[in-house]
Amino acid sequence: QDRPKIELNSVDRKSKVIQLVxxxxxxxxxxxDSSYKFAxxxxxxxxxxxxxxxxxxxxxxxxxxxxxxNILAYxxxxxxxxxxxxxxxSDYINANFIAGNNSKREFIATQGPLPGTKEDFWRMCWExxxxxxxxxxxxxxxxxxxxxxxxxxxxxxxxxxxxxQLVMERESTLPNWTERDFILTKGETSRRIxxxxxxxxxxxxxxxxxxxLVKFVRQVRFEMNRFLDRGPTIIHCSAGVGRTGTFVGFDRxxxxxxxxxxxxxxxxxxxxxxxxCLMVQTEAQYICLHELVYDLQMGKYNFDRD
Ligand SMILES: CNC(=O)[C@H](Cc1ccc(NS(=O)(=O)O)cc1)NC(=O)[C@H](Cc1ccc(O)cc1)NC(=O)OC(C)(C)C
Numbered sequence: 032q033d034r035p036k037i038e039l040n041s042v043d044r045k046s047k048v049i050q051l052v053x054x055x056x057x058x059x060x061x062x063x064d065s066s067y068k069f070a071x072x073x074x075x076x077x078x079x080x081x082x083x084x085x086x087x088x089x090x091x092x093x094x095x096x097x098x099x100x101n102i103l104a105y106x107x108x109x110x111x112x113x114x115x116x117x118x119x120x121s122d123y124i125n126a127n128f129i130a131g132n133n134s135k136r137e138f139i140a141t142q143g144p145l146p147g148t149k150e151d152f153w154r155m156c157w158e159x160x161x162x163x164x165x166x167x168x169x170x171x172x173x174x175x176x177x178x179x180x181x182x183x184x185x186x187x188x189x190x191x192x193x194x195x196q197l198v199m200e201r202e203s204t205l206p207n208w209t210e211r212d213f214i215l216t217k218g219e220t221s222r223r224i225x226x227x228x229x230x231x232x233x234x235x236x237x238x239x240x241x242x243x244l245v246k247f248v249r250q251v252r253f254e255m256n257r258f259l260d261r262g263p264t265i266i267h268c269s270a271g272v273g274r275t276g277t278f279v280g281f282d283r284x285x286x287x288x289x290x291x292x293x294x295x296x297x298x299x300x301x302x303x304x305x306x307x308c309l310m311v312q313t314e315a316q317y318i319c320l321h322e323l324v325y326d327l328q329m330g331k332y333n334f335d336r337d
Pocket of ligand 1: 098099100101102168234235268269270271272273274275312
């Protein structure tokens with residue numbers, strides 16, 4: 032039987048295009064021998080982007096604004112807050128712009144807010160005109176605090192900075208995620224912001240079943256497409272790299288599968304890691320991106336039921 036021509040752009044070290052007609056064979060080859068070839072591909076991504084500077088993250092005034100010592104924001108892609116004159120580092124938040132299929136700044140990837148950066152987080156939401164927040168971690172996971180509870184517990188208005196007022200208008204808990212509607216007000220102007228909070232994704236890992244995550248990503252994409260005139264969607268987990276990068280990968284691959292005859296998962300992760308470190312943090316998450324495309328090819332998901 033003629034082996035299908037598999038386009039692995041070994042010459043271009045930044046991409047590995049796989050034609051969808053060849054995907055099952057390529058996926059099976061990568062999985063052979065305990066995913067030996069997956070491990071090799073993921074290792075090729077290890078140093079991508081790491082030669083870029085993170086000077087703002089390392090300013091003494093900003094060190095306390097980083098949740099983790101090894102997750103810093105590249106200067107080139109970092110989100111800059113409107114600086115206040117007298118405070119060095121006042122423009123800093125641990126967040127980077129990330130490209131989506133539709134624009135170079137379709138997403139903002141950020142760490143789970145700290146108690147001391149919660150107001151910076153809401154200031155970023157306002158300044159970037161964000162319509163949607165995607166939260167991918169729980170406040171506490173396996174007994175460790177992973178993210179501040181940066182939103183109100185009830186419908187009482189809260190001040191989240193000297194001039195920003197936040198109200199939670201609605202909270203709806205579903206089996207795998209919770210949806211919250213906020214109104215953020217500055218002076219006489221109010222904006223609606225929707226939070227999609229996925230609650231069943233273990234840190235450093237992948238969900239036990241991909242189907243709830245696929246449905247979640249599709250729901251967020253449906254909502255994003257209603258707000259194309261607004262700013263970037265903010266995505267966070269605890270560090271804002273592993274689960275966050277995998278979410279962006281799912282969003283892009285679900286669109287690519289509908290609109291293209293090929294995928295380039297390696298190239299997509301390469302591009303993400305040029306914008307923020309460790310995006311798609313683990314090999315299991317990297318494999319999970321491929322499993323999504325394999326499952327789509329095998330007709331595993333019937334989206335008509337959504
Ligand atoms: C493997 N874990 C880590 O690298 C985490 C940062 C992190 C990354 C990704 C995720 N997953 S997520 O992006 O999906 O939330 C959680 C936490 N870092 C820490 O815990 C670092 C230690 C560390 C681990 C690994 C490494 O290579 C360098 C330094 N610890 C650390 O920052 O300690 C504080 C919180 C007390 C300041």
